[in-house]
Amino acid sequence: MLDLLGIINKAEDTHHLTKEQIVELLASHEYDQQLFMAADRVRNQFVGNQVHLRGLIEFSNICQQNCFYCGLRKDNIHVQRYHLQPETIIEFASKAKDYGYKTVVLQSGESDLYTMEEMQHIIRTIKVLGLAITLSIGEKSRAEYQAYKDAGADRYLLRIETTNTEIYKALHPGMSFENRVRCLIDLKELGYEVGTGCLVGLPNQTAESLAEDILFFKALDADMVGLGPFIPNSETPLAQEKGGSFIQSLKVMAIIRLLLPDANIPATTAMETLDKEGRMIALQSGANVVMPNVTEGDYRKMYTLYPGKICINDTPAHCRGCITGKIAGIGRQVSTEYGFRIKKNNDQLTE
Numbered sequence: 001m002l003d004l005l006g007i008i009n010k011a012e013d014t015h016h017l018t019k020e021q022i023v024e025l026l027a028s029h030e031y032d033q034q035l036f037m038a039a040d041r042v043r044n045q046f047v048g049n050q051v052h053l054r055g056l057i058e059f060s061n062i063c064q065q066n067c068f069y070c071g072l073r074k075d076n077i078h079v080q081r082y083h084l085q086p087e088t089i090i091e092f093a094s095k096a097k098d099y100g101y102k103t104v105v106l107q108s109g110e111s112d113l114y115t116m117e118e119m120q121h122i123i124r125t126i127k128v129l130g131l132a133i134t135l136s137i138g139e140k141s142r143a144e145y146q147a148y149k150d151a152g153a154d155r156y157l158l159r160i161e162t163t164n165t166e167i168y169k170a171l172h173p174g175m176s177f178e179n180r181v182r183c184l185i186d187l188k189e190l191g192y193e194v195g196t197g198c199l200v201g202l203p204n205q206t207a208e209s210l211a212e213d214i215l216f217f218k219a220l221d222a223d224m225v226g227l228g229p230f231i232p233n234s235e236t237p238l239a240q241e242k243g244g245s246f247i248q249s250l251k252v253m254a255i256i257r258l259l260l261p262d263a264n265i266p267a268t269t270a271m272e273t274l275d276k277e278g279r280m281i282a283l284q285s286g287a288n289v290v291m292p293n294v295t296e297g298d299y300r301k302m303y304t305l306y307p308g309k310i311c312i313n314d315t316p317a318h319c320r321g322c323i324t325g326k327i328a329g330i331g332r333q334v335s336t337e338y339g340f341r342i343k344k345n346n347d348q349l350t351e
């Protein structure tokens with residue numbers, strides 16, 4: 001048995017751990033609270049006490065991929081599919097600005113439904129509003145990523161979900177792990193703030209494979225890392241699987257904060273699906289971002305990634321007021337900044 005408290009202290013001081021050390025932290029629950037407290041201290045030191053809100057617009061649930069864990073998978077015939085017109089997406093973004101958001105996240109299933117020209121128009125028009133723009137629209141060519149960057153996109157979310165190539169292949173029919181990584185590298189090279197992340201609790205996932213995920217995010221120097229528990233969806237091939245745990249997801253998130261101290265880390269809605277205080281607990285264990293939904297109407301209910309998704313019946317205005325109150329309740333403030341990553345140099349990281 002390694003010295004777990006020593007490992008936590010080392011991570012807090014140096015922001016480096018070996019795979020073996022990460023595995024030891026994930027495998028034992030003896031010092032979970034000390035891990036969460038260390039992550040919270042590092043969060044406070046490097047990204048401060050403010051919480052950045054990003055307004056999430058789920059503009060289409062049409063997807064050409066067939067990922068085994070996802071309710072939006074192409075072969076799920078029980079999903080009522082939709083896609084918003086460009087002007088509706090822009091209208092939702094304008095309302096998000098009125099609610100006080102500085103960033104909108106444009107998220108959809110992976111498809112070619114919107115042409116590159118349509119997406120450029122959407123991005124350019126929203127950019128005029130003075131908002132930062134995060135895209136989460138899947139695997140594209142480098143040229144397409146370049147076109148969206150030129151149009152004004154600032155950030156891009158593309159979760160790897162797992163870096164274990166065997167698990168990846170088993171859960172992503174017709175997809176290529178190598179192409180997923182290529183996309184992330186292209187996005188980095190093109191100057192995006194790049195977000196990625198993983199699911200915790202996938203079938204055949206081990207502490208070793210989760211440690212490899214964490215070290216991948218560190219090696220990529222990801223600007224944002226989002227993760228949450230795998231929640232089985234009854235309309236997918238993994239319907240009968242066990243699913244991930246809240247605590248293990250929280251531990252992975254805390255270790256990521258220790259190793260990437262200045263990254264932006266969201267408290268995800270999936271966390272709150274398993275624990276009614278999940279997002280606030282995450283914010284006190286290393287997270288510094290929340291992404292409230294600003295999509296309006298019944299579309300929220302149709303974006304069925306996993307069962308039990310929170311806030312699907314709420315209005316964007318209610319979500320904004322609710323999350324602001326909860327953040328104040330834990331002694332934090334909602335940021336009025338855009339929330340770009342402020343990178344520290346190596347000297348600052350090891351002081």
